[in-house]
Amino acid sequence: MKPLQNIFNFYINSSIHVALAVYALTWITLIEYGFEYDKELLYFVFFATITGYNFIKYFGVAKFHHRSLAKWLKIIQLFSLGCFLLMLYYAFALGVRTIIIIAIFGGITFLYAIPMLPKHILLDQQQNLREIGGLKIYVIAFVWAGVTVLLPILHLETQITVDVSISIIQRFLLVLVLMLPFEIRDLKYDSLKLATIPQKIGIKKTKAIGALVLIIFFNLEFFKDEMQISFIVSTLILVFFLLLFLIFSNKNQSKYYSAFWVESLPVFWLMILLLLH
Numbered sequence: 001m002k003p004l005q006n007i008f009n010f011y012i013n014s015s016i017h018v019a020l021a022v023y024a025l026t027w028i029t030l031i032e033y034g035f036e037y038d039k040e041l042l043y044f045v046f047f048a049t050i051t052g053y054n055f056i057k058y059f060g061v062a063k064f065h066h067r068s069l070a071k072w073l074k075i076i077q078l079f080s081l082g083c084f085l086l087m088l089y090y091a092f093a094l095g096v097r098t099i100i101i102i103a104i105f106g107g108i109t110f111l112y113a114i115p116m117l118p119k120h121i122l123l124d125q126q127q128n129l130r131e132i133g134g135l136k137i138y139v140i141a142f143v144w145a146g147v148t149v150l151l152p153i154l155h156l157e158t159q160i161t162v163d164v165s166i167s168i169i170q171r172f173l174l175v176l177v178l179m180l181p182f183e184i185r186d187l188k189y190d191s192l193k194l195a196t197i198p199q200k201i202g203i204k205k206t207k208a209i210g211a212l213v214l215i216i217f218f219n220l221e222f223f224k225d226e227m228q229i230s231f232i233v234s235t236l237i238l239v240f241f242l243l244l245f246l247i248f249s250n251k252n253q254s255k256y257y258s259a260f261w262v263e264s265l266p267v268f269w270l271m272i273l274l275l276l277h
Contacts, residue, residue, distance in 0.1 A: 010072070010075070010076075012256070012259050012260060013072070013076065014050065014054065014076050014079050014080070015049065015050045015053035015054050015057070016050060017259070017260060017263055017264070018049060018053055018263055019045075019046045019047070019049035019050045019053070020046070020266075020267055021263050021264070021265075021266040021267060022045055022046070022049045022144065022147060022148060022266075023042055023045055023046040023049070024266040024267045024269065024270040025144070025148035025149075025171065025266045025269075025270075026041070026042055026045045026147065026148045026151070026152055027042055027270055028148075028266075028269065028270055028273060029148055029149050029152045029153070029167065030042075030152055031273060031274075031277060032167065032228070032231060033153065033156075033158060033163075033164070035152070035156055038152070038155075038156070040090050040093035040094060041090075041094065041098075041151075041152060041155055043086070043090045044087060044090035044091055044093075044094060044102075045147060045148075045151070047083045047084070047086045047087040047090065048087045048102070048106075049147075050079075050080060050083040051080055051083050051084045051087050052106070052109045054076060054077075054079075054080040054083075055080070055109070056109065058073060058076065058077070058080075094155065095155065097154060097155075097157075098151065098154065098155040101146075101150070101151055101154055101155075102151065104146075105143050105146050105147055105151070108139065108142070108143055109143060136196070137176060137179045137183065137196070137197065138176075140175060140179060141172045141173075141175040141176045141179065142172065144171065144172075144175040145168050145169075145171040145172040145175065146168075148171055149164070149167050149168045149171050150164075150168060161225075162224070162225060163224045163225055163226060166220050166221075166223055166224055167224075169220060170217050170220050170221070173213050173214075173216060173217040173220075174217055174242075176210075176213060177210045177213050177214055177217070177242060177246065178242070178262060178263070178265065178266075180197065180198075180206055180207070180210045180246055180249070181245055181246060181249035181253070181257065181258045181262045182258045182262070183196045183197055183198050183206070184198050184203055184206065184249045184250060184251060184253075185249065185250075185251065185253050185257070185258050187199065187203075187251045188251055197209070203250070203251075207246055207247060207249075210243075210246045211243060211246070211247075214239050214242060214243055214246075215239075217235075217239065218235055218236060218239045221235055229276075230273060230276035230277045231273070233272075233276055234269060234272040234273045234276055235269075237269075237272055238265060238268070238269045238272070241265060241268065242262075242265055245257075245261065245262050245265070249262075
């Protein structure tokens with residue numbers, strides 16, 4: 001049983017699971033706007049997500065403890081290097097405009113982890129976007145919305161219509177709510193200087209705001225010029241389950257409650273959509 005648990009922990013800790021979530025959301029955009037499965041784009045997004053997330057999570061650890069890294073972290077480093085090389089391989093199949101867009105979001109990810117910002121604009125000693133009070137969740141939502149909606153639309157040289165703009169807003173709102181169970185979980189560990197939503201308004205109000213955002217997220221579907229019944233039904237199912245996970249989230253949630261179950265919801269959404277579409 002221990003080997004299976006170790007494999008599962010590696011699956012979570014190496015960011016494969018979160019990469020599947022981003023991959024799923026990008027594929028959902030392709031389905032919504034009538035595009036075929038784009039192997040190069042989707043594989044690039046998958047491997048880029050692993051590379052970016054592992055860089056963010058383990059940069060500080062590797063920087064200060066490079067010679068004494070734990071065995072599991074060394075394995076993740078080697079795995080991340082392999083994913084980085086695969087990311088570059090698939091990047092060569094993408095157009096120049098796509099690469100420019102990727103570079104913009106990659107730059108935001110870099111600033112999120114690397115201390116380069118002036119200390120006077122921060123609330124503590126860390127000089128990166130991640131440590132600016134209250135900004136973390138919005139940076140993540142912005143990058144996810146850009147990568148999973150804007151990137152595939154521009155890559156496939158489609159116009160940014162009203163429907164696309166609504167999809168970008170919806171994706172931003174969805175990721176905000178997906179992040180709330182994580183922020184509630186981390187209340188015991190996060191510095192107060194991070195000024196997360198649960199820290200500022202409490203758990204009950206956070207859940208209430210999350211529920212309101214989900215209502216807005218779902219209702220925006222009806223403002224699109226081209227409504228699809230499969231998207232309306234699948235989005236409603238997604239909202240129902242995400243709301244349940246949000247309601248039952250707490251500071252003492254199980255190890256995999258957010259890291260696996262909540263982060264599985266984009267994949268769950270994709271599976272429902274593929275069944276209905």
